[in-house]
Amino acid sequence: MRNTFGNLFTLTTFGESHGPAIGGVVDGMPAGVDIDMDFIQSELNRRRPGQSKITTARNEPDQVExxxxxxxxxxxxxxxxxxxxxxxQHSNDYDNMRSVFRPSHADFTYTSKYGIRDHRGGGRSSARITISRCVGGALAKLVLRKIGISITAYTSQVGDIALDRDYRKYDLSSVESNIVRCPDAEAATRMEHLISEVKADGDTIGGIITCVVKGCPVGVGEPEFGKLHAVLGAAMLGINAAKGFEIGEGFNCVTSRGSQQNDIFTSNNGKIHTTSNHSGGIQGGISNGEDIYFRVAFKPVATILQEQPTVDKDGNNATLCARGRHDPCVLPRAVPVVEAMTAMAILDYIMLNNSTAVQY
Known part of the structure; x- marks a missing residue:
């Protein structure tokens, strides 16, 4: 099982959802960086359970040591x-899942691969493991903000309630002003109501998170097997429940012609920019200095509080009605995780870029 992310800036994680602790080791952190503990804890607080009526009721302080x-x-x-x-932890809530497989969960695949699984909360497959990613991401953000790079993610769609794809139409500083983490107050209210309705039905719902990176310099990313958009895509698809990734115009670009899609270069006092940004700030796998923006699709959480047909570990037909405390929608708590993975990926590739730069 691979438990390390990154090349030069790396995060190795350990722990299970219902074990004694979640933890990790960050290696490659530059020396002499001020470690703002209040900021790091605030990043964990954004991810922590029990923070609102539309998240899981599991009440954890998530205090980092x-x-x-x-x-x-x-x-x-x-x-x-x-x-x-x-x-x-309420481990007894999972006793009825010990021998049966939750539909669309990792229960079956973990058992098939390893011959054993921790059924309590999903063990290593639980979204609680993303705590370590938020710590690593917070440390990466401390480095990135010293060089003028900011990362902001937000909920842009829940179910069929969607914002305009153009992030420039919204005040991204308002993302934390509501429990859905959506920069449009009216849409956030409708999203909140939808999530509450779904929760009351014992069901779950998915959506999309948009992320914007500002200040990334030109030249980050490798031209062949380390393309920056591929690295970001891998980082996002490694998040629990993530099912889709698109950068820039993404799948929308297929209906355009090249004459409409191309980002035209222009020069302002010798500084080259593009007049549009359909590429999402990356061309040829390398950052071009424009805003990097992408979207990540998250499926509905697999564990629902409704009766479902399934099978047990011996292949016998069974019926499961899950118990426990689960998110009806992963989006609000996944926003800081998307930012964290983005921060670590960007910092890692900036460090790689600096280590391989040719000096004349």
Missing amino acids: FLSGVFEGKSTGCPIGFVVRNTN
């Missing part, structure tokens, strides 16, 4: 080890 790599408030350049204790 750093074990190494930080001295007198600064990174030392050594590996940063950390843990977040699990304190509010």
